[in-house]
Amino acid sequence: MSQLSATGERPKLAFAVTHRTVLAIAIPMTLAYLSTPLLGIVDMAVIGRLGDPALLGGIAIGGIIFDLVFTTFNFLRSGTTGLTAQAFGAQNEEEVRATLLRAFVIAAIGGLLVIFLQAPLREIGLWFLGGSADVQAATSRYFDIRVYSAPFLLANYAMLGWFIGLGRAGTGLVLQLVLNGLNIGLSVWFVTGFGWSVEGVALATVLSEIAATALGVCLVVFTTGKTSWPALQVIFDRRLLVRMMAVNRDIMIRSFTLLFAFAFFTARSADQGDTVLAANALLEKFIMLAAFFLDGLATAAEQLAGRAVGARYRPAFDRALKLTALWSFALAGILSTLFWFFGQYMIDFMTTAEDVRQVTSTYLVWAILTPVFGVLAFQMDGVFIGATWSPTMRNMMLLSLVVYLAAYYLLFPILGNHGLWLAFLLFFGTRGLTLLAACRKRAAETFGKT
Numbered sequence: 001m002s003q004l005s006a007t008g009e010r011p012k013l014a015f016a017v018t019h020r021t022v023l024a025i026a027i028p029m030t031l032a033y034l035s036t037p038l039l040g041i042v043d044m045a046v047i048g049r050l051g052d053p054a055l056l057g058g059i060a061i062g063g064i065i066f067d068l069v070f071t072t073f074n075f076l077r078s079g080t081t082g083l084t085a086q087a088f089g090a091q092n093e094e095e096v097r098a099t100l101l102r103a104f105v106i107a108a109i110g111g112l113l114v115i116f117l118q119a120p121l122r123e124i125g126l127w128f129l130g131g132s133a134d135v136q137a138a139t140s141r142y143f144d145i146r147v148y149s150a151p152f153l154l155a156n157y158a159m160l161g162w163f164i165g166l167g168r169a170g171t172g173l174v175l176q177l178v179l180n181g182l183n184i185g186l187s188v189w190f191v192t193g194f195g196w197s198v199e200g201v202a203l204a205t206v207l208s209e210i211a212a213t214a215l216g217v218c219l220v221v222f223t224t225g226k227t228s229w230p231a232l233q234v235i236f237d238r239r240l241l242v243r244m245m246a247v248n249r250d251i252m253i254r255s256f257t258l259l260f261a262f263a264f265f266t267a268r269s270a271d272q273g274d275t276v277l278a279a280n281a282l283l284e285k286f287i288m289l290a291a292f293f294l295d296g297l298a299t300a301a302e303q304l305a306g307r308a309v310g311a312r313y314r315p316a317f318d319r320a321l322k323l324t325a326l327w328s329f330a331l332a333g334i335l336s337t338l339f340w341f342f343g344q345y346m347i348d349f350m351t352t353a354e355d356v357r358q359v360t361s362t363y364l365v366w367a368i369l370t371p372v373f374g375v376l377a378f379q380m381d382g383v384f385i386g387a388t389w390s391p392t393m394r395n396m397m398l399l400s401l402v403v404y405l406a407a408y409y410l411l412f413p414i415l416g417n418h419g420l421w422l423a424f425l426l427f428f429g430t431r432g433l434t435l436l437a438a439c440r441k442r443a444a445e446t447f448g449k450t
Helices: 019-048 053-071 075-089 093-116 118-129 133-165 169-193 197-224 238-270 274-311 314-350 354-362 364-386 390-415 417-447
Strands: none
Touching: 019 053, 019 169, 019 197, 019 274, 019 314, 053 118, 053 133, 053 197, 053 238, 075 093, 075 133, 075 238, 075 274, 075 364, 093 118, 093 133, 093 238, 118 133, 133 169, 133 197, 133 274, 169 197, 169 274, 238 274, 238 390, 238 417, 274 314, 274 354, 274 364, 274 417, 314 354, 314 364, 314 417, 354 364, 364 390, 364 417, 390 417
């Protein structure tokens, strides 16, 4: 427990931030994030071998429904990271453990709510996303099993965020590798071995989430050792619960705004015909690939910024800001260079349709520029999540969305699909620059009180 100074204020708790500190978090988390798309590829591959397109469509649409549902609870990972990092920086061991328990409560309530509302959630998702009767039937079979993973998935969100907040990225990597590795193995076994179709893929997800939760709880107990856990009045402290819910609310708004921005991009691509839609969808894969790499450094920014705020130590915050920016821009430059030299080969690998290849090549330059335009947004998101400056992050996201929509309606009539891409990049750029501009003021407010 941290001590108070003679003046009644909590003292500054100095700690060093080095290149090794940043990379010790960024590298494991990058590897952890990269294991997630591999799982999706394997699920598609094992179902694809059954030779029924409706089954592929079923798990694709089912996956989208769950993505939409669980986006609501993304804050359990991000918010828990920021709050834990601050308690860790303040050396407040009781609050470190209380933060996890509060997140567990939210995960349990949210997961049970998803199970209770499974029928309307499934029907709304099917109505919104459509698909043939066979596809919808496959989606329902998949959904009705996978939905029972909800409480465990949300608990895993909370534990991953908690371990990241403690700077234990290696433990987070282990949890993600066990989760996704077991899911892959069970999917292959259930579908190709037992012939359980989409039910096998769904059951594999449920069992792997349960196993990861059990492992995570064991690791939590091992990490905390024999120290006592907080009393109920500490866990359910009204002031701290309100603070957690406020942070979570703002992160949720930010996540849905980002989801809307991507949905708007896809919808406006579809307006231009199937070929442009396919081309833009392929180029979006470049963005997602860049995101998986840059998110590792954003996670490092979360932990280090949050710890510095908790420790009330401005030098560590400034150093974390500088080093995560340095590594993020270096990585963004490398990714853009790789896209420049190998982008066409990636396009040719992803599609054999010559018309789609040609159109995709026309707009490839925008995918090449995306890492450079978006890198500051990724890094600043991490800083603001860690520092729990969530209202400012929310407001800058909404402002960036307004700029994005205005730019689209101004540029698209003149430049066509190039205008859509330029507006999309302005969305990323505006987010990064507005957050950077707000960062100095928020840091002065936060650390100026010490």
